[in-house]
Amino acid sequence: MEKLRVGIVGAAGRPSAFLAAFKMSDKAVLTAACDLNEDALNRALSGIDGVERYNDYIEMLEKANLDIVIIGTPMHLHVSQSIEALKRNIHVFCEVTAAVSIEECRMLLKACKESRAQYMMGENCNYMKPYMIIREMIMDGAFGSVFYAEGEYLHDCRNLLYKTPWRRKYQYETRGVTYGTHSLGPILSWMDWDRVESVCCAGSGSDNFDLQGKRIDGDNTALMLCKTVKGNLIKIRTDLSSPRPYSLNYVLQGTKGAFESSYVSKNQNYHHVWLEGESDPGKWDELIKYEEKYTPKIWRDIGAQAEAYGHGGSDAVIMTEFINAIYDGKEVPIDIYKSLDMTLPGLVSQQSILQGGVWLPVPDPREW
Numbered sequence: 001m002e003k004l005r006v007g008i009v010g011a012a013g014r015p016s017a018f019l020a021a022f023k024m025s026d027k028a029v030l031t032a033a034c035d036l037n038e039d040a041l042n043r044a045l046s047g048i049d050g051v052e053r054y055n056d057y058i059e060m061l062e063k064a065n066l067d068i069v070i071i072g073t074p075m076h077l078h079v080s081q082s083i084e085a086l087k088r089n090i091h092v093f094c095e096v097t098a099a100v101s102i103e104e105c106r107m108l109l110k111a112c113k114e115s116r117a118q119y120m121m122g123e124n125c126n127y128m129k130p131y132m133i134i135r136e137m138i139m140d141g142a143f144g145s146v147f148y149a150e151g152e153y154l155h156d157c158r159n160l161l162y163k164t165p166w167r168r169k170y171q172y173e174t175r176g177v178t179y180g181t182h183s184l185g186p187i188l189s190w191m192d193w194d195r196v197e198s199v200c201c202a203g204s205g206s207d208n209f210d211l212q213g214k215r216i217d218g219d220n221t222a223l224m225l226c227k228t229v230k231g232n233l234i235k236i237r238t239d240l241s242s243p244r245p246y247s248l249n250y251v252l253q254g255t256k257g258a259f260e261s262s263y264v265s266k267n268q269n270y271h272h273v274w275l276e277g278e279s280d281p282g283k284w285d286e287l288i289k290y291e292e293k294y295t296p297k298i299w300r301d302i303g304a305q306a307e308a309y310g311h312g313g314s315d316a317v318i319m320t321e322f323i324n325a326i327y328d329g330k331e332v333p334i335d336i337y338k339s340l341d342m343t344l345p346g347l348v349s350q351q352s353i354l355q356g357g358v359w360l361p362v363p364d365p366r367e368w
């Protein structure tokens with residue numbers, strides 16, 4: 001079978017991190033790239049030959065004969081660009097979040113149902129090695145029955161507010177959880193794709209200014225509580241503007257053990273596990289103790305290569321999983337329903353916070 005032909009839109013920004021996956025792949029090749037910023041596109045593609053360059057997305061879809069498009073443009077363009085590709089039966093790998101409104105989620109699902117192509121939201125945190133190991137351990141029963149989890153995304157991105165101005169409206173000045181999939185994604189996979197059925201949300205308020213001294217209208221911290229269909233409880237905190245180092249944190253509690261984690265940087269991480277009957281009472285084990293037994297196959301196969309690239313190797317791993325699924329004619333691992341299950345709770349939290357933090361139901365897209 002011929003290699004899959006891949007195009008990237010927004011190629012000069014975030015998706016450039018995926019270029020590595022194509023260097024490693026014998027199943028897909030980058031054949032086209034599109035960005036409004038021609039100079040930045042040329043810089044991103046320097047040293048990569050044979051890639052058609054576009055500054056008009058529709059023109060790329062029409063002319064480049066693509067099997068797959070990777071969408072890495074600003075959040076509010078994800079749905080319209082995904083729909084254009086799905087209409088042409090081109091498979092979509094789209095950056096987070098899937099959509100910026102509930103209505104957009106409905107439109108995206110409709111387009112998926114009408115298309116022969118598949119859609120996957122690229123939640124790369126699900127593919128970080130420690131969190132994949134935790135999923136393997138859970139599936140093996142190591143934590144007993146999991147009933148509680150926390151996820152925190154604490155990332156002062158104010159330095160990006162002028163470089164990527166869309167963030168002000170869609171991530172900062174919309175109240176509630178606007179960027180929650182990095183936290184919710186791994187947690188839902190640990191709960192074996194349990195679904196959030198209701199949320200409530202509160203904000204810390206703000207006394208908040210960007211780096212040029214202009215006021216930011218939005219909460220520094222937004223806190224969302226989630227109840228799931230199986231009765232589990234999840235706490236999500238996002239904070240994109242408080243001065244502090246980056247930190248991606250998770251907590252997990254099961255009937256037989258617990259996990260606490262903080263991903264800070266490549267060299268400074270904290271991943272601790274305690275398992276009843278296995279760990280010393282009152283003393284955490286390092287997750288590394290369980291790596292040998294529970295590292296999943298994809299990380300054993302390509303981890304050494306992938307780790308050289310973005311987000312601890314998760315960018316290359318997730319792209320490889322997506323390409324393999326499309327190439328082999330299988331279902332993508334994060335399908336449209338999982339993508340919306342990660343995205344919808346945050347969108348409903350934005351209504352909850354405006355209504356004083358009331359609990360609100362989260363729609364099940366399978367019923368749409």
Ligand SMILES: NC(=O)c1ccc[n+]([C@@H]2O[C@H](COP(=O)([O-])OP(=O)(O)OC[C@H]3O[C@@H](n4cnc5c(N)ncnc54)[C@H](O)[C@@H]3O)[C@@H](O)[C@H]2O)c1
Pocket residue numbers: 009010011012013014015034035036037040055057072073074075077095096097122123124163164165311
């Ligand atoms: N998964 C992750 O770890 C992660 C990390 C960073 C960003 N993101 C996501 O990636 C996306 C992009 O973020 P970014 O910081 O690169 O944003 P950005 O504003 O830099 O945009 C990315 C690129 O898209 C181009 N672009 C904008 N509109 C376009 C259009 N209509 N046609 C073609 N190109 C267009 C821009 O010129 C830019 O080069 C966002 O959705 C963000 O949420 C995800």
